[in-house]
Amino acid sequence: MLCYALGAMYQITAKGPREAIEAAWDALAWADPSPAGAVDAKEDGRHAWRLDAYAEDGEDAEACKAIILDTSPSLNPVVEALEDRDWVTMSLEGLPPVEAGRFIVAGSHALAKSAPGKTPILIEAGPAFGTGHHGTTLGCLIGLEHVLKSGVPRKVLDVGTGSGVLAIAAIKAGGKRAWGTEIDRDSVRVANENAAKNQVANAFQTFETGGGMNTTIRADAPYDLVFANILFRPLVGLCPTITHLTAPGGHIILSGLLAHQEPLVRAAYTGHGLCLVKRIRKDGWASLVFRKPH
Structure with a gap:
């Protein structure tokens, strides 16, 4: 599951086969304490998966990279410094509405244009x-x-x-x-x-x-x-x-x-x-x- 953290300063990205990505995700998510403030794994095209981790400083970012390499040596994690902003909120702003059965979930910017007859759920971009x-x-x-x-x-x-x-x-x-x-x-x-x-x-x-x-x-x-x-x-x-x-x-x-x-x-x-x-x-x-x- 994606875990959110505010103000992440470094992004650690790795791409590869599903098994390697899932193993690395599991290692980062369950490290105690984990150097990653947020971890996500998802499909990134046909037969390819992507891991994204976020750390608050360079030392934690390198620790994330080391865990990924130790768990899945076939991966090639890349560390990128990010501007100090609320990347969670920014990444969610402007997302399209999500429909699931009778429900439609969106921020106020999108709910106003939502399909009639759906049960609207207002969820704005944020840290939760x-x-x-x-x-x-x-x-x-x-x-x-x-x-x-x-x-x-x-x-x-x-x-x-x-x-x-x-x-x-x-x-x-x-x-x-x-x-x-x-x-x-x-x-x-x-x-x-x-x-x-x-x-x-x-x-x-x-x-x-x-x-x-x-x-x-x-x-x-x-x-x-x-x-x-x-x-x-x-x-x-x-x-x-x-x-x-x-x-x-x-x-x-x-x-x-x-x-x-x-x-x-x-x-x-x-x-x-x-x-x-x-x-x-x-x-x-x-x-x-x-x-x-x-």
Whole structure:
């Protein structure tokens, strides 16, 4: 999954086969601490993939390069100094609207021109993950469209909510209440601001909390729908908690995993008695929809 950071000063780019790019992405994303403030991997043409990492200084940039070369020696990472600006926001400005089923996600500049009959979700460019353009967010919205065919989830939990786009979509589709969780304080602020901008602040609130959730979220369980668009390892680690918080007959939509990581996540959740009902793949990323038996 793409992780955002403000004011990145150096960009580290590598191109090559998917296996090498995914291995390097995994190494950078899971280094503790990671010299990269942001990491993204995506297809870059037929049979070619691209890795982009961002670091705040030259030393961290060289450390990123060393990790890439150590993990995937066949790659040739290139370090480029960038002007000190908010590259995340700038890269998102002017992006076209994203349509997923009944939903259309865009900034105010594009929503005014959006297609009639769609459910609009206003998400401006900013530091929190989730504009709908990334394969994981798009996959989750498509998964939500599938869930809505069997009924509207009244209570929703969005683990790692980012911009809040998924919870906002669920509320706009008829949900009554949604809670979001985030470990990043800026994302908490942005998600709550987006709830207000989309006029759902009375139904959606995000808390700064980790995998243990908090007393409010636990007290309000079970949930008809749980989103978790995070990372592969937390998805597996949180499996017992997420399963416990999901109501019988409820759905779980997972993403943030590369296609080759999908079998392990699927095994973890089916091992807890859940049924896989839909799989979506976008740009090398997998999104999984599970249902908890009654």
